[in-house]
Every structure is written in structure tokens, then in C-alpha cells.
Amino acid sequence: MEVDLIQIKNLKTYFFQGKGLLSKLFGQGLRIVHAVDGMSLTINKGRTFGLVGESGCGKSTLGNTIFRLVEPLEGEILFQGRDVVKMDQKELRKFRQKAQIIFQDQFGCMNPRMTAGQIIAEPLMMRQGKQESQKEIEKEVAELLNAVNLDPDAAVKFPNEFSGGQARRIGVARAIALNPVFIMADEPTSGLDISTAATILNLMQDLQEKMDITYLWVSHNLNQVRYMSDDMAVMYLGKAVEMGLTSEVFDKMAHPYTKALISAVPQVSPGEQKQTIFLKGEIPSPINPPSGCRFRTRCPQVFKRCEQEEPPLTDLGGGHFCACHLHNSH
Amino acid sequence: MSEPLLEVSQLTLDYNLGSRKMRALDRVSFSLDKGQVLGVAGESGCGKSTLGLAIIRLLPKVAEIRRGEIVFDGRDLLKLSEAQMDREIRGQKIAMIFQNPQNALNPVFKIETQMIDILRVQDKYQNPGNRKRRQDFRQQAIERLKGTGIADPAVRVSNYPFEFSGGMKQRVMIGMALSSGTSLLLADEATTALDVTIEAQINRLITELAAEYGTSILYITHNLGVLSEMADRIMIMYAGRIFEMGWTKSVLGSPRHPYSTALLESLPGRQTRGKRLLSIPGFVPPLDRLPGGCSFHPRCPFAEEVCRQEVPPLIEVDKGHWSACLFDQKRGRQKWKWI
Amino acid sequence: MKTDTINQTKAGMKSTQLTLKRKWSDTLRVTLRSVVKVKGGLWGGIFVGIMLVCAIGAQWISPSDPNAQDIVHRFAGPSLKHFLGTDYLGRDILSRIIYGCRIAVMVAFGAVTLSAIVGVFLGVMGGYNEGKKIDYFIIWLFDIVRSFPQIILALAIVAVLGPSLLNVVFALAFTAFPFYGRLARAKTLSVKEADYVKAAEAMGLKRIKIILRHITPNILAPVIVCLGMDMATMIIWESGLSFLGLGVRPPTASWGIMLRNGYKYILTSPLMILWPSVAIAVAMVAFSLFSEGLRVALDPKERER
Numbered sequence: 019m020e021v022d023l024i025q026i027k028n029l030k031t032y033f034f035q036g037k038g039l040l041s042k043l044f045g046q047g048l049r050i051v052h053a054v055d056g057m058s059l060t061i062n063k064g065r066t067f068g069l070v071g072e073s074g075c076g077k078s079t080l081g082n083t084i085f086r087l088v089e090p091l092e093g094e095i096l097f098q099g100r101d102v103v104k105m106d107q108k109e110l111r112k113f114r115q116k117a118q119i120i121f122q123d124q125f126g127c128m129n130p131r132m133t134a135g136q137i138i139a140e141p142l143m144m145r146q147g148k149q150e151s152q153k154e155i156e157k158e159v160a161e162l163l164n165a166v167n168l169d170p171d172a173a174v175k176f177p178n179e180f181s182g183g184q185a186r187r188i189g190v191a192r193a194i195a196l197n198p199v200f201i202m203a204d205e206p207t208s209g210l211d212i213s214t215a216a217t218i219l220n221l222m223q224d225l226q227e228k229m230d231i232t233y234l235w236v237s238h239n240l241n242q243v244r245y246m247s248d249d250m251a252v253m254y255l256g257k258a259v260e261m262g263l264t265s266e267v268f269d270k271m272a273h274p275y276t277k278a279l280i281s282a283v284p285q286v287s288p289g290e291q292k293q294t295i296f297l298k299g300e301i302p303s304p305i306n307p308p309s310g311c312r313f314r315t316r317c318p319q320v321f322k323r324c325e326q327e328e329p330p331l332t333d334l335g336g337g338h339f340c341a342c343h344l345h346n347s348h
Numbered sequence: 349m350s351e352p353l354l355e356v357s358q359l360t361l362d363y364n365l366g367s368r369k370m371r372a373l374d375r376v377s378f379s380l381d382k383g384q385v386l387g388v389a390g391e392s393g394c395g396k397s398t399l400g401l402a403i404i405r406l407l408p409k410v411a412e413i414r415r416g417e418i419v420f421d422g423r424d425l426l427k428l429s430e431a432q433m434d435r436e437i438r439g440q441k442i443a444m445i446f447q448n449p450q451n452a453l454n455p456v457f458k459i460e461t462q463m464i465d466i467l468r469v470q471d472k473y474q475n476p477g478n479r480k481r482r483q484d485f486r487q488q489a490i491e492r493l494k495g496t497g498i499a500d501p502a503v504r505v506s507n508y509p510f511e512f513s514g515g516m517k518q519r520v521m522i523g524m525a526l527s528s529g530t531s532l533l534l535a536d537e538a539t540t541a542l543d544v545t546i547e548a549q550i551n552r553l554i555t556e557l558a559a560e561y562g563t564s565i566l567y568i569t570h571n572l573g574v575l576s577e578m579a580d581r582i583m584i585m586y587a588g589r590i591f592e593m594g595w596t597k598s599v600l601g602s603p604r605h606p607y608s609t610a611l612l613e614s615l616p617g618r619q620t621r622g623k624r625l626l627s628i629p630g631f632v633p634p635l636d637r638l639p640g641g642c643s644f645h646p647r648c649p650f651a652e653e654v655c656r657q658e659v660p661p662l663i664e665v666d667k668g669h670w671s672a673c674l675f676d677q678k679r680g681r682q683k684w685k686w687i
Numbered sequence: 688m689k690t691d692t693i694n695q696t697k698a699g700m701k702s703t704q705l706t707l708k709r710k711w712s713d714t715l716r717v718t719l720r721s722v723v724k725v726k727g728g729l730w731g732g733i734f735v736g737i738m739l740v741c742a743i744g745a746q747w748i749s750p751s752d753p754n755a756q757d758i759v760h761r762f763a764g765p766s767l768k769h770f771l772g773t774d775y776l777g778r779d780i781l782s783r784i785i786y787g788c789r790i791a792v793m794v795a796f797g798a799v800t801l802s803a804i805v806g807v808f809l810g811v812m813g814g815y816n817e818g819k820k821i822d823y824f825i826i827w828l829f830d831i832v833r834s835f836p837q838i839i840l841a842l843a844i845v846a847v848l849g850p851s852l853l854n855v856v857f858a859l860a861f862t863a864f865p866f867y868g869r870l871a872r873a874k875t876l877s878v879k880e881a882d883y884v885k886a887a888e889a890m891g892l893k894r895i896k897i898i899l900r901h902i903t904p905n906i907l908a909p910v911i912v913c914l915g916m917d918m919a920t921m922i923i924w925e926s927g928l929s930f931l932g933l934g935v936r937p938p939t940a941s942w943g944i945m946l947r948n949g950y951k952y953i954l955t956s957p958l959m960i961l962w963p964s965v966a967i968a969v970a971m972v973a974f975s976l977f978s979e980g981l982r983v984a985l986d987p988k989e990r991e992r
Binding site: 181183211212213215217219220223238240241242245246279283284285286287288296297299300301 | 570598614631
């Protein structure tokens with residue numbers, strides 16, 4: 019039986035640019051970046067939800083909004099039935115201990131003036147209701163380092179003394195320190211070499227099995243999302259264009275953007291001729307997204323209706339959703 | 349057809365960093381035919397970028413070439429003077445594009461200004477006699493941009509770099525670098541920073557332009573998938589040495605070196621959900637403390653005493669397929685298997 | 688896997704000795720060592736060290752009492768008894784220079800520390816609350832103070848409060864704190880966007896802890912460098928104020944007062960004005976070199992070179 023851990027309903031996050039006096043004087047006016055524009059999705063407990071899309075599609079903003087690092091304009095984020103958007107500071111702090119982030123920049127997310135041990139100990143020390151001795155915390159740090167396959171002497175090193183893969187492990191150790199139920203992994207293998215990335219992927223799968231963690235896997239790497247995730251959503255300009263079981267999305271891809279995206283991923287397949295769908299042009303700016311279907315400016319199968327009407331996210335059967343007029347008969 | 353354009357032999361290069369000496373390239377030998385695409389793959393620190401910089405001779409001061417030669421079009425590039433390199437090679441016959449086009453474009457000048465500068469230099473050496481006007485160069489710049497698929501080139505040419513996206517900047521760089529006179533293009537992680545759909549566009553552009561001009565490409569990347577689609581031949585490097593080299597199909601389809609096999613097995617995409625990826629134990633060794641013998645032996649489960657003692661030679665194991673593994677050479681492919 | 692088991696046994700062996708911090712002395716030693724490696728940093732360090740020793744141990748180091756008058760041997764040249772000669776009251780110049788060093792270091796150190804503490808506190812508060820009312824108030828405060836020429840403001844404050852050591856420190860600190868504030872605020876603006884601050888927020892850390900643990904330590908490097916350079920400036924200003932009669936009170940030995948006394952006799956016995964000038968110049972150069980060394984030492988990118 020699957021249980022919803024996180025339910026996002028019609029979430030919108032906009033950024034406002036040009037509020038300052040200068041831009042008012044020089045007439046650029048207020049510009050609204052539609053970073054996340056009406057996303058709804060459900061993340062089930064114990065599973066991995068892959069969120070893919072190209073840069074600027076709003077996938078990282080969506081992740082940050084779940085943690086309220088960015089305030090949403092409207093919408094609901096239900097975490098175990100409670101709305102994160104309405105939480106006060108105290109509740110939010112509790113929520114943030116159950117949900118953790120693994121940041122994209124493995125070095126940037128660590129205070130350069132703290133040792134790895136201090137970095138990992140930090141969440142341990144703020145657990146509420148428990149006053150622990152330094153000794154116990156040190157023991158726990160050692161266990162955490164061991165859990166991510168690092169030597170205990172790593173505890174006294176500073177972030178700049180680690181390699182990329184090791185730094186990433188420290189980020190993982192910090193994230194699992196408080197036994198979270200949910201972890202958002204934002205491009206967790208960016209900047210890592212192939213073999214190091216494989217080690218991190220293995221590690222994160224093991225942890226998921228052992229600790230029953232739910233992942234939100236934000237990545238632009240489709241191969242990785244296919245390998246890691248159970249469910250997935252493809253985002254384009256702040257909206258989901260396709261969503262469903264990962265196997266369904268890859269096997270029965272319906273949206274022209276998903277097709278182009280998947281066909282563009284370079285595969286190691288010597289000798290096979292792959293049909294790459296080349297898209298025209300670049301991603302439009304999220305400040306002035308195109309009317310109607312947002313993908314119509316690049317879509318190879320565009321027709322008249324796409325310009326006038328925004329396609330809703332419709333169920334193609336079996337929880338496989340797609341937002342395209344081609345699959346929306348009426 | 350198989351006329352060699354570039355022949356590198358026994359190239360050995362050190363970085364002298366104070367007391368530490370790092371061997372970045374160790375007896376690297378290969379050749380690249382005219383019109384061919386050679387992919388160079390490997391993890392960071394394997395020397396693949398150094399190789400590109402060595403060919404175009406843009407190495408940092410601490411680098412010292414110990415031995416070897418780089419024969420390009422019948423001439424050893426290492427013996428040319430700086431002035432000759434500038435006049436005949438760099439930006440003329442050999443062009444290079446890098447990972448970060450934003451660093452290569454000066455933000456305070458218009459695209460046209462920067463392109464005209466480059467075109468003027470190229471023209472000065474190509475046709476020393478006649479002087480062209482700025483207007484002609486501008487026209488030429490617009491044509492180059494048009495060739496790279498930038499929409500509205502006549503307008504965009506007078507834009508500033510910040511008005512271009514990453515993919516478009518890379519197009520500009522390609523437009524500046526590639527001309528009909530270019531016989532070798534060095535692409536160092538040229539599409540790594542780009543999104544997949546843009547990456548596909550740029551790679552197609554590079555392939556098409558190269559085919560049009562008859563340019564050979566040395567495509568340096570860590571992405572084996574890209575090489576699988578673009579390269580005719582592939583070279584896999586590790587810690588400054590070539591481990592495996594051959595036709596794309598045979599290297600990626602039936603690799604003969606344990607390291608290349610492991611690299612392929614650790615890529616998600618071949619594996620299905622739930623199955624563990626292969627992870628090579630240990631780390632890439634730092635270049636100033638390379639292990640003796642085969643530099644991969646501490647991480648290789650098949651290593652034997654002989655691997656610790658002898659440096660494995662690069663030997664042709666199959667037609668046009670070279671590999672540097674003693675174990676494979678002595679015992680044969682059937683004897684070793686990962687997992 | 689082999690490596691796993693090795694790691695586990697290692698963890699089992701070492702987990703009892705695990706510590707999270709590096710020793711303070713280690714960090715200090717590493718920093719000082721890299722200061723010394725910088726060109727001139729060594730000389731700067733040596734002279735700053737000499738000055739500190741002189742300031743702390745003046746009563747043991749100086750050959751005689753700085754205020755003991757010996758009218759018979761007025762204006763004496765250098766001799767074995769008085770290495771640098773005597774002044775117009777027959778006081779030993781060397782002893783007065785050493786005691787003057789104490790005043791110089793006290794004023795410079797006090798003023799710089801006070802202004803840095805106040806400035807960093809306000810700057811971080813402003814930067815962290817960017818765009819809020821408190822930020823505007825803090826900027827406004829900085830701008831008001833900075834709109835007066837520094838030396839005039841210092842003169843005015845001392846003139847109102849009366850000349851004394853403490854007032855000089857206060858006046859100099861008051862004129863300098865907006866500079867630290869501006870610096871700290873600008874640095875805070877960039878540091879607070881760093882991923883590790885976001886990570887701390889996402890972890891649910893309290894704001895005060897974020898400011899203390901994650902922001903402040905990471906903005907201190909440029910502040911400390913400025914501190915070193917300002918020490919030199921403050922020494923000059925202390926001398927200036929004392930020279931004008933607005934600094935410490937005579938007969939306390941201060942380099943400024945020595946200049947003031949000596950310039951009357953500049954034609955007849957120039958040595959009296961030469962020595963304090965040399966002391967001021969050496970102090971200036973020493974602190975500048977030392978702070979340049981610090982700048983490099985505190986920048987991890989530069990240090991690796």
C-alpha cells in the first residue's frame with residue numbers, strides 16, 4: 019500500500035524583477051519570472067520521484083519551494099497531511115529536520131571554515147528535547163562517516179581538503195544525520211567523474227533501502243533519472259508536460275518535448291543508429307512565456323490550437339499524465 | 349582517405365610545481381586521419397585537456413615537454429617558433445573551442461567587434477596582399493553566424509555577449525573558430541555545460557561544419573555517450589597514458605581493457621532500476637604519486653605481480669584496436685570479468 | 688566489498704579518538720607560517736612582534752625611567768648610557784620611544800578593535816536584513832559619520848570630551864567604524880546567498896546561530912586584513928592628535944608628544960625629532976607588510992600557490 023508523503027497542489031512561485039526605483043524610472047516596469055507555474059504532483063513514501071527538465075525549467079525552484087527556501091505565491095504543499103506553506107517558524111523547523119536537501123554544489127554547501135565533523139554534527143546538536151554530551155555526538159559522527167564510507171580522520175579536515183566525491187559524501191552524511199523521511203537531491207552527481215558518480219548512486223540506493231527514505235531526484239540527466247526513479251515528471255517552463263511511472267514515461271512517451279528530450283540524450287550504443295529529434299531554437303524566457311502551450315515555439319508538431327489554448331494535464335490511463343493537445347481529443 | 353593529418357608520437361609532458369613533478373602525459377602516441385573524428389575520453393586528471401593544449405601549444409608555463417613530437421601536416425609543431433604558430437597554426441589551421449564560451453567572449457565588446465578582430469587576423473595571414481574594409485569583415489561575420497544557425501544574424505551580430513544564451517555563445521565561438529582553412533578542430537568539453545537538447549544541436553553543428561570544410565576533430569569529453577554518437581575512433585586515457593584506442597564500435601562494444609569496461613559498466617542507462625552500478629574501488633591517483641607499473645593496478649581486481657612491475661605496452665589486440673593491459677595480453681579476454 | 692570492511696574496522700578502532708575540531712594552535716600556526724612565506728611578511732611579522740614585546744614589557748626593556756630628568760645632560764648625543772641621546776629635559780629618548788610604543792599599540796589596537804566590533808556587528812545586521820528598515824537605518828548611520836572628514840571629526844570629538852587616552856581611542860574608533868560596517872555588510876550580502884547558509888536554513892537552524900556560525904566567520908578575513916592596515920593609520924593619527932596637544936597628556940611618553948617637543952629644537956638638535964619619526968615610519972611599514980601577508984594567508988586560494 020502506497021502512502022502519499024508529499025502532495026503538491028497547483029503550486030506557483032514567481033520572482034519579481036525590477037521593483038527598484040531605477041527600473042521604475044527607466045520604464046522597464048515590473049517583470050514577473052514564472053519559475054513554477056501551477057505544478058501539482060504526488061510523491062509516494064519510500065519511492066524516488068525524478069524531476070527532469072533543462073536549465074531554467076523551474077525544477078530547482080520547485081524543490082526550494084517545498085522547503086520554503088523560496089516563498090510560493092499560491093498553492094499547497096502537503097507534507098504528511100500538513101501544509102508546509104502555512105507552517106509557522108517552529109513547525110517549519112520541525113519539518114526541516116524530517117526533510118533534508120543534498121545540494122548541487124558539493125563544496126559550496128559546506129561552510130569553508132568548519133571541519134567535516136562540525137558540519138555533520140551541526141544537525142545532531144540541534145535535535146530538540148535531547149541534551150547530549152560531546153562524546154555521544156562524536157560517536158554518532160563516526161557512525162555517519164562510516165555509513166557513507168569515509169575514514170573517521172575525515173572529521174578534522176576542512177572542505178577544501180576533500181575530492182569532489184568525498185565532499186559529496188559529507189553532504190549525504192549531513193542529510194541523513196537526523197534520520198529524515200524525505201531528501202531532495204539536487205543534481206547529486208554534478209561535477210563528479212563517471213566512476214565516482216556510480217559510487218554515490220549506489221550509496222544513495224543503499225541508504226534508501228536501509229532507512230526507508232523518499233527521494234525527490236532533481237536532475238537534467240535522463241539516464242540517471244531512468245535508473246534511479248520510480249515516478250517522474252518532465253518540466254518545461256515551470257509546468258509539467260508529462261508525468262507518470264518512469265517506465266511508462268520512457269516506454270510510452272507521449273509529449274513531443276519528452277520525445278525530443280529523450281532522443282537527444284547521448285547513449286553508449288555503438289553501431290546503433292539513433293533517431294535524434296532536433297528542436298528548433300532555445301528555451302523561451304520564463305518572463306514572457308508563450309501563450310497557449312508553452313512548448314509550441316519549438317514543437318515539431320505544432321498546430322493552430324496550441325497557440326490559443328493551454329493544454330491541460332490529462333490522464334492517458336494508469337496514472338500517466340500528459341499536457342498536449344495531440345493526446346486530448348476534445 | 350586514410351591520410352594522417354596529425355601524428356603524435358611518444359609525447360611526454362611534466363608539470364613542474366615547485367618540488368612536485370607531475371607527469372601529465374606519458375608516452376602518448378596516436379594518429380588522426382584527415383576528416384576523421386577522434387574522441388578522447390577519461391576522468392578528470394587523466395591528461396585529456398593537457399593533450400589538446402599541447403597540440404595547439406597553449407600550455408601553462410609550468411608545463412615542460414620532455415620528449416616526443418607532434419607532426420601536423422608534415423611538420424613538427426614542437427619545433428615551430430611562437431610567431432610561426434600564431435601565423436600559420438593557431439586559429440588558422442588548428443582551431444580550439446572550450447567548455448565555457450562566456451569566459452572566451454569579452455562582456456564589454458559587441459559580438460561583431462570581437463568577430464571582426466579574429467577575422468582580420470585570419471585574413472591578414474591568409475591574404476597578405478589585399479586590405480579589406482571593416483564593412484567586408486562585418487559581412488563575413490554575419491555569414492559565419494548564419495552558418496552556425498543563429499537566427500537573424502544581421503541583427504544579432506551587433507548584440508553584446510550577455511544577450512546570448514550559453515548555447516548561442518558556443519555557436520558564436522564555433523563560428524569564430526571554424527573557417528574553410530581549418531584542418532583540425534580541438535573541442536575540449538565543448539558541450540558539457542549545455543542542456544541536452546542544445547548539446548545535440550551544437551554537436552550536429554560541429555559535425556556538419558567539419559564535414560563541409562573537411563576538418564578533422566579531436567573531441568575531448570568525459571561523456572562516452574556523446575563519443576558513441578560522434579566519434580569514428582575513441583581513445584581512453586587514464587593518468588596520462590592511453591589505455592585503449594580503436595574504432596568506436598569495437599572499443600565501446602567489446603572493450604579490451606578492464607578500466608574501459610568498468611567505465612562503461614558504471615554508467616546508469618545500461619543498467620535497469622534496482623541493479624547496482626559497478627563502482628571502481630579507490631581513487632584516480634594524484635599525478636605526482638603515480639603507482640609503478642600499470643597505473644591502474646591498485647584499483648584493478650585482476651592485477652597480478654607483473655602489473656605492479658611492468659608498464660603495459662599499447663598493443664594491437666584486434667584489427668585497429670589497441671589496448672594496454674598485461675593481464676588481457678597474457679591470459680586473454682575470457683579470463684577477466686567484472687562482478 | 689573489500690574497502691567497506693577495511694573502513695569498518697578502521698572506524699571501530701578509531702571512533703573513540705574522534706574529534707571534530709582542529710586545535711586552535713594548529714590553525715594559528717598554519718596561518719602565521721603562510722604570513723611569513725609572503726614576501727615582506729616575515730619582516731612585517733618581526734617588527735610587529737618587536738613592537739608588541741616593547742609595548743607589553745616596556746618597564747623591563749627600557750634602560751631607564753622615561754620621565755627621569757637629567758638637566759645636566761640635556762640634548763646629549765648617542766652614548767653608551769643613552770643609546771639614542773636625551774631630549775630637552777635630559778630624558779632618555781630610547782626609553783621614551785619604548786614607552787611610546789605602548790601608547791601607540793594601545794591606541795591603535797583599542798581603536799581598531801572597538802571600531803571593528805561595532806562595525807561588523809552593525810554591518811552583519813544590516814546585510815542579513817537587507818532591504819528592511821533596520822538596514823536602511825544602519826546605512827544611514829554609516830553615511831552620516833562618513834560624510835565628515837575623518838581627522839576633523841576625531842579632532843572635534845577629542846576637543847569636546849577632553850584629551851585623554853580613552854577619549855582618543857573612542858574618537859578614532861568612532862571615525863573608523865563605518866568603514867568596517869560597509870565592508871562587513873557588503874561581504875554579508877554575498878555570503879548569505881551561499882549554499883551553506885541555505886543548507887543551514889533548510890536544516891532549521893536558528894537565525895542567530897546562522898549569523899554567528901555561518902556568516903560571521905566567513906566575512907572576517909577581509910575585516911582582519913583591514914584591521915592590520917588600519918593599525919598603521921591609527922598610529923599616525925594618535926601621533927597627530929598628540930602632536931596637536933589633543934592626545935594623551937604630557938609627560939606620558941607618546942611618539943606624537945615627542946615630535947611636538949622636538950620640533951622646537953629641530954635646527955639645534957634634530958636627533959630629538961628624528962627618532963620618533965623613524966619609529967612611526969617603521970611601525971607603519973611593519974603593519975602594512977604584516978597585513979599584506981595576512982591577506983594572502985587568509986585567502987585559501989592564494990595560500991595554495
